[in-house]
Amino acid sequence: xxxxxxxxxxxxxxxxxxxxxxxxxxxxxxxxxxxxxxxxxxxxxxxxxxxxxxxxxxxxxxxxxxxxxxxxxxxxxxxxxxxxxxxxxxxxxxxxxxxxxxxxxxxxxxxxxxxxxxxxxxxxxxxxxxxxxxxxxxxxxxxxxxxxxxxxxxxxxxxxxxxxxxxxxxxxxxxxxxxxxxxxxxxxxxxxxxxxxxxxxxxxxxxxxxxxxxxxxxxxxxxxxxxxxxxxxxxxxxxxxxxxxxxxxxxxxxxxxxxxxxxxxxxxxxxxxxxxxxxxxxxxxxxxxxxxxxxxxxxxxxxxxxxxxxxxxxxxxxxxxxxxxxxxxxxxxxxxxxxxxxxxxxxxxxxxxxxxxxxxxxxxxxxxxxxxxxxxxxxxx
Ligand SMILES: Cc1ncc(C[n+]2csc(CCOP(=O)(O)OP(=O)(O)O)c2C)c(N)n1
Numbered sequence: 001x002x003x004x005x006x007x008x009x010x011x012x013x014x015x016x017x018x019x020x021x022x023x024x025x026x027x028x029x030x031x032x033x034x035x036x037x038x039x040x041x042x043x044x045x046x047x048x049x050x051x052x053x054x055x056x057x058x059x060x061x062x063x064x065x066x067x068x069x070x071x072x073x074x075x076x077x078x079x080x081x082x083x084x085x086x087x088x089x090x091x092x093x094x095x096x097x098x099x100x101x102x103x104x105x106x107x108x109x110x111x112x113x114x115x116x117x118x119x120x121x122x123x124x125x126x127x128x129x130x131x132x133x134x135x136x137x138x139x140x141x142x143x144x145x146x147x148x149x150x151x152x153x154x155x156x157x158x159x160x161x162x163x164x165x166x167x168x169x170x171x172x173x174x175x176x177x178x179x180x181x182x183x184x185x186x187x188x189x190x191x192x193x194x195x196x197x198x199x200x201x202x203x204x205x206x207x208x209x210x211x212x213x214x215x216x217x218x219x220x221x222x223x224x225x226x227x228x229x230x231x232x233x234x235x236x237x238x239x240x241x242x243x244x245x246x247x248x249x250x251x252x253x254x255x256x257x258x259x260x261x262x263x264x265x266x267x268x269x270x271x272x273x274x275x276x277x278x279x280x281x282x283x284x285x286x287x288x289x290x291x292x293x294x295x296x297x298x299x300x301x302x303x304x305x306x307x308x309x310x311x312x313x314x315x316x317x318x319x320x321x322x323x324x325x326x327x328x329x330x331x332x333x334x335x336x337x338x339x340x341x342x343x344x345x346x347x348x349x350x351x352x353x354x355x356x357x358x359x360x361x362x363x364x365x366x367x368x369x370x371x372x373x374x375x376x377x378x379x380x381x
Pocket of ligand 1: 162258
C-alpha cells in the first residue's frame with residue numbers, strides 16, 4: 001500500500017510557424033500547394049469582408065444582432081482545409097470563413113442572422129451542421145456523429161469548434177470524455193479568443209492553457225498561434241490524419257483575440273482596453289498571410305488587389321440576393337416557424353398551426369372589408 005507517483009504528461013506543445021511580422025520558420029513550413037494557399041486566403045478574405053459588410057447592414061437596421069468573426073479566420077480556414085466534403089464540419093458561430101469554403105452561400109448566412117431558418121440549410125454536397133449558438137451544445141452532437149461513424153466503419157472525421165467560455169460547460173467535458181473513451185474520430189478546435197463576452201480567460205479557468213485539458217482525457221492536445229494559419233494547418237492536419245487512421249480524438253487550442261465586440265449588441269470598452277485590441281490588431285491573421293504569399297511568390301500585390309475586387313463583387317451580389325429572398329412569399333410564410341421544426345408536426349403544434357391559420361384568415365377578411373369600404377367611399381366622393 002505505498003504512496004507512489006503516477007506519471008502523466010506534464011507538457012503541452014506550442015506551435016507557431018509564421019509570426020506577426022510574417023517571419024517564417026522554414027523548418028516547420030508545411031508543403032501546401034500554391035492553389036490551395038490561394039484558396040485559403042480567398043476564403044479568409046471573403047469571411048472578413050462579409051463580416052464587415054454585415055456589420056454595416058446591422059448598423060443600418062438591415063440585419064439582426066450577430067457575432068462577428070474578424071480575427072478568427074486563421075483557425076477556421078487553417079483547420080477546415082484539412083477535411084473532405086464527406087467529413088463533418090460542426091461549427092459554433094465564428095467559423096464564417098470555413099463555412100463559406102464549405103460552400104455555404106453568403107446569402108444564407110445573412111438570412112440566418114436576419115431570423116430566417118432557411119439560412120440554416122447546409123449545402124447539399126457537404127456534411128455540415130448549421131451555426132450553433134447554444135454554447136457547447138454542438139460538441140456532444142459532433143461526438144455522436146463520430147461514434148456513429150465508428151459503428152458504421154466509415155473512415156470520415158468530424159471537425160468541431162468552440163470558444164474558451166464553452167470549456168466551462170458540462171457539454172464540453174462530456175463530449176471530450178465520450179470521444180476519448182469511444183475513440184471517436186473528432187478534432188476539437190478551441191477558438192481561444194480570451195473572452196466569453198465580458199468574462200476574461202483568468203475568470204474562466206485557473207489553468208494556463210485549454211490544450212492541457214486533453215491530458216485528463218488522454219488525447220493529444222496542442223496550443224497553436226491561432227492567428228497563424230500555417231500553424232493551425234499543421235496541427236489540425238496531424239489530428240485529422242490520426243483520427244482517420246483510427247487514432248481517436250485530439251484537442252487543438254488556437255490562441256487568438258476577438259478584434260470586435262462579442263456581438264453587435266456588445267460594448268467591449270466596458271471590460272477591456274482599446275490599447276490591447278490595437279496591439280492584437282497588429283497580429284491579426286490576414287496581413288501576415290498576405291505577406292507570406294507575396295514573399296513566397298504565390299500572389300503578387302496585383303493578385304491581392306484583384307482578389308479584393310472579386311470578393312467585393314461576391315459580397316455585394318449576395319447582399320442583393322439575400323434582401324430579395326427575404327421579400328419572397330416562400331420565406332415570409334408564417335407557417336415556416338412551425339413547419340421546419342419536426343418532420344411530422346406533433347398534435348400540440350398542429351393545434352397552434354390551425355390557430356395561426358384561423359388568425360390569418362380573420363386578419364385577411366378584416367383587411368379585405370376595410371379595403372372594400374375604402375373603395376366604396378372613394379367611389380361616392
Ligand atoms: C448554453 C448557453 N449559455 C449562455 C449563452 C449566452 N452566451 C452567448 S455567447 C456566450 C459566451 C461564449 O464564450 P466563448 O465560448 O468563449 O465563445 P466566443 O463568443 O468568445 O467565441 C454566452 C455565455 C448561450 N448562448 N448558450
